[in-house]
Amino acid sequence: MGIYEELGIEPILNLAGTATKLGGPLMSQEVVQAMSSAAASSARIDELQAAASRVISSLTGAEAGYVTSGAASALTLATASCIAGLDIGKMEQLPDTMGRPNEVIISREHRSGYDHAIRAAGARLVEVGMNEQLAGAGARRTETWEYEEAITPKTVAIAYVAGPGGRPSLSALADVCRRHSVPLLVDAAGQLPPRSNLTAYIADGADLVAFSGGKAIRGPQGTGFLVGRRDLIMSAALQHLDLDELWETWIPPRGLIDRERFAGLPRHGIGRGFKVSKEEIVGLIVALREFMQGSFLGLLPKYRDYCQRIARAVDEVTGIRAEMGLFHSEEDFPTVVVHIDPLEAGQSAFDVVRRLRSGTPAVYVGEKGLAEGYLTINPLDLDDDNLQVAIDRLTMALVPDA
Numbered sequence: 209m210g211i212y213e214e215l216g217i218e219p220i221l222n223l224a225g226t227a228t229k230l231g232g233p234l235m236s237q238e239v240v241q242a243m244s245s246a247a248a249s250s251a252r253i254d255e256l257q258a259a260a261s262r263v264i265s266s267l268t269g270a271e272a273g274y275v276t277s278g279a280a281s282a283l284t285l286a287t288a289s290c291i292a293g294l295d296i297g298k299m300e301q302l303p304d305t306m307g308r309p310n311e312v313i314i315s316r317e318h319r320s321g322y323d324h325a326i327r328a329a330g331a332r333l334v335e336v337g338m339n340e341q342l343a344g345a346g347a348r349r350t351e352t353w354e355y356e357e358a359i360t361p362k363t364v365a366i367a368y369v370a371g372p373g374g375r376p377s378l379s380a381l382a383d384v385c386r387r388h389s390v391p392l393l394v395d396a397a398g399q400l401p402p403r404s405n406l407t408a409y410i411a412d413g414a415d416l417v418a419f420s421g422g423k424a425i426r427g428p429q430g431t432g433f434l435v436g437r438r439d440l441i442m443s444a445a446l447q448h449l450d451l452d453e454l455w456e457t458w459i460p461p462r463g464l465i466d467r468e469r470f471a472g473l474p475r476h477g478i479g480r481g482f483k484v485s486k487e488e489i490v491g492l493i494v495a496l497r498e499f500m501q502g503s504f505l506g507l508l509p510k511y512r513d514y515c516q517r518i519a520r521a522v523d524e525v526t527g528i529r530a531e532m533g534l535f536h537s538e539e540d541f542p543t544v545v546v547h548i549d550p551l552e553a554g555q556s557a558f559d560v561v562r563r564l565r566s567g568t569p570a571v572y573v574g575e576k577g578l579a580e581g582y583l584t585i586n587p588l589d590l591d592d593d594n595l596q597v598a599i600d601r602l603t604m605a606l607v608p609d610a
């Protein structure tokens with residue numbers, strides 16, 4: 209009996225892709241084995257993080273890197289490092305900023321549930337721009353002068369959420385940041401693939417970039433990583449590591465933390481609650497290496513075939529029209545978009561999702577378009593063994609009285 213059955217939990221079929229609430233994508237055997245090998249002996253976490261920093265920096269072109277518990281905690285640590293820098297007195301006070309600079313400028317278009325992670329470090333968000341395109345009230349996006357106008361002595365960072373078609377461009381915003389010596393913090397959690405994005409944001413002038421380790425990279429689901437300027441990563445490390453150390457015997461790994469830059473040893477910082485295990489650090493490094501070597505490229509033809517077979521099968525159903533999803537890059541995973549005409553199909557996209565969730569195995573699909581009458585299917589968890597199960601469950605749920 210598997211561990212899920214033992215716990216009384218039914219395994220699900222995840223056709224929603226990298227969703228955290230569904231446990232994210234499955235890890236490769238190489239990653240699982242590396243984690244299991246790391247579990248067999250103890251190691252210093254700061255030394256593992258220094259090793260991770262070397263690997264991440266060689267893969268991304270950034271000065272340094274750091275493994276975090278998800279991109280969300282990378283954003284909290286990044287913000288904490290922009291607020292405190294290498295000042296251990298300020299580290300000790302966070303999240304209380306006590307009248308000190310704590311403002312992070314962000315475009316209204318970039319607000320989301322994830323900005324809670326920035327506020328958690330003690331920052332106050334200052335919004336700029338409008339959201340007039342979405343409101344149907346105008347043609348313009350947020351412009352660089354609006355960010356520039358908002359910079360004051362209380363500004364500690366500008367936050368930017370990366371994505372295709374983002375405005376202003378990251379490089380234009382990086383110019384503003386450089387002129388005012390304000391760090392530019394980028395949330396790129398889900399922007400992989402393409403692999404080129406691992407280097408692009410740093411090359412465009414970002415000071416810190418947060419990526420998710422548990423999305424398409426297929427690292428341990430709870431991981432993420434922060435890349436960027438060495439001094440900012442040093443601050444993040446100092447506010448994250450377990451610092452139950454004695455000053456007399458504390459020898460942190462050079463490169464990650466330069467002991468001589470500090471007059472003393474801070475106590476556990478604001479990031480201590482986001483700890484990362486040795487198994488997770490190792491798993492993330494191995495997954496990131498595999499991802500950069502393009503191990504997923506070999507899977508794309510198989511995924512395209514799965515998607516086409518699913519699309520053909522569900523397209524037969526009355527009131528259903530299936531098509532392949534849009535691509536932003538050659539390295540994108542294929543998807544299927546399934547349009548449901550409620551009058552012809554006799555049910556809404558919401559009805560279909562409820563039926564998919566309640567059958568055996570329960571099936572979960574992408575739900576972003578339900579209100580517009582479509583659902584999306586991501587093949588990340590499909591293989592030759594469960595493809596037919598997926599097709600059967602989908603076609604059954606799409607026929608209202610089946």
Ligand SMILES: *Cc1c(COP(=O)(O)O)cnc(C)c1O
Pocket residue numbers: 228277278279280281322369395396397398419420421422431432
């Ligand atoms: C997924 C996501 C996050 C959070 O990433 P985790 O690794 O799950 O913490 C943050 N920002 C954006 C834009 C995301 O898509």
